[in-house]
Every structure is written in structure tokens, then in C-alpha cells.
Amino acid sequence: MKKLSILMIISVVTLTLGAFKSNESKWVSSKTHLKFFSTTPAEDIAANNFKAVSTIDQATGEVVFSVPMQSFEFEKALMQKHFNQEDFLDTRNHPKAKLTGKITNLSSINWEKEGKYDAEINGELTIKGVTKPIREKGTITVSDNMLKVDSKFNVTLADHGIAFEKGKPSTNVAKTVEVTVVAEYQQQ
Numbered sequence: 001m002k003k004l005s006i007l008m009i010i011s012v013v014t015l016t017l018g019a020f021k022s023n024e025s026k027w028v029s030s031k032t033h034l035k036f037f038s039t040t041p042a043e044d045i046a047a048n049n050f051k052a053v054s055t056i057d058q059a060t061g062e063v064v065f066s067v068p069m070q071s072f073e074f075e076k077a078l079m080q081k082h083f084n085q086e087d088f089l090d091t092r093n094h095p096k097a098k099l100t101g102k103i104t105n106l107s108s109i110n111w112e113k114e115g116k117y118d119a120e121i122n123g124e125l126t127i128k129g130v131t132k133p134i135r136e137k138g139t140i141t142v143s144d145n146m147l148k149v150d151s152k153f154n155v156t157l158a159d160h161g162i163a164f165e166k167g168k169p170s171t172n173v174a175k176t177v178e179v180t181v182v183a184e185y186q187q188q
Contacts, residue, residue, distance in 0.1 A: 025059035027147050027185035034067060034181055036155075038174040045079060045173065047072040054183050056147065058111045061103035063121055065181070066096055088162060089128055097127045099134065114143045121151075127160040138181070147185040155179055 032052040038045040051071035055064050069091040074080040084091040101123015103109065109117040117140045125134040138151030156176045157163060164173060 024187065025057055026188045027056045027058065028188045029054040029056075029149075029183040029185040032065070032181070032183040034072075034179065036072075037178045037180070040172055040174050042172045045074070047074045047079070047083065049073070052183075054149075054185070056103075056149070056185060058106075058109075061106040063099070063101050063103060063123065065099040065183075067098070069095055069097055094128045097125070099123060099125050101134065109140055109142075111142060116141050119149075125155070125160075127155070128162060130160040132159050145187060149181065149183045149185070151181045153179055 030053050032050070032054050034049040034052050036047055049067060049072045052065060052067040054066070056062070069089055070084060072080070072083060074083065083089055086092070101121045104120045104122045105118070109119060119138050119140045120135070121138065122135050123133070124131050126132075134153075136151060136153040138149055141148040141150070154176045157173070158175065
């Protein structure tokens with residue numbers, strides 16, 4: 001009986017430590033800022049979103065970003081209205097954009113040492129219900145029990161079913177927009 005009790009205690013301790021260890025590799029960001037920028041001869045359009053969330057699993061390299069599309073804020077209310085409408089992003093039917101992927105150069109990032117590390121991500125980007133492969137670069141900064149991710153990349157709107165053949169949007173909205181991501185992570 002005594003041996004059985006000792007084995008049970010060892011098992012519980014091992015499982016508990018294993019559970020804590022698996023959580024140590026997960027980083028969560030609720031401080032994620034996304035900005036997109038469109039420039040044409042007619043006008044520049046910029047929008048900011050501070051409601052996105054993200055996770056990084058340092059053990060596997062898995063990265064996820066979830067972006068509530070109606071949370072983009074524009075300088076002009078009319079731009080925001082057009083952005084959310086059915087013929088543009090249709091945010092009522094497609095409320096979130098999502099990026100899922102993996103850090104492909106995981107071994108070059110030292111999660112225990114402060115510094116800046118180049119990161120390459122290979123995955124999928126879903127906007128307006130259309131998923132396309134994505135391969136982008138960014139920087140991961142490790143400092144004082146915190147991670148910061150910075151990235152800037154381009155998204156071609158037509159790849160996600162967003163294209164304008166005529167009317168004002170065809171001249172006012174760029175075919176490719178620049179997306180900037182800045183996210184601060186805490187260990188979970």
C-alpha cells in the first residue's frame with residue numbers, strides 16, 4: 001500500500017510538472033497592433049487595429065494571429081464604412097482574418113537570451129474567407145520576460161477576392177497594401 005501511495009504521488013508530481021513545462025513555451029499577446037497602408041495618386045488610406053490577439057509556441061514554432069476585422073479604425077468614417085461593406089471586406093460575414101503558421105528557422109532563435117532575432121514564417125493567411133499561402137519575415141526581440149514581434153509585408157487584395165474594376169475604389173485603393181504588425185507577448 002505504501003509503495004502504491006508513493007507511486008501515485010510521483011505520478012501526480014510528474015504530470016503537474018509536465019503541465020507547467022508545456023505552458024512555459026507558450027507566449028500570448030493581447031497587445032497587438034496591425035496597420036495597413038494603401039497609397040495611390042488619388043489618396044493614402046491607413047487603418048489601425050489594436051484588438052488582434054496572437055500566440056507563439058516557442059517549442060513548436062507555431063504562430064497564430066486572429067484579427068477582428070471590424071476593429072480597424074480609419075481617419076475618415078466613410079472609409080471605415082466602405083471597408084466593412086459587402087463589396088469590400090464584408091466584415092459581417094467574415095468577421096475575422098487569421099494567420100496560422102510556423103517559424104521555419106526556430107533553431108536560430110534563443111528564447112533564453114536577450115536580443116533581436118530574424119524570424120521566417122511559413123503558413124496561411126485567411127482574409128474574407130479566402131486562404132492563401134504566406135511566407136514572410138519579421139523580427140523577434142527577447143527582453144526581460146517579454147517578446148516583441150515586428151513585421152512588415154504586402155498583401156495583394158485580389159488574392160483574397162477583393163478587386164475593383166470600376167468606380168472610385170479602383171483608383172483610390174491600391175491593389176497591394178502594406179501591413180505592419182507589432183505585438184508584445186507575455187509568457188503564459
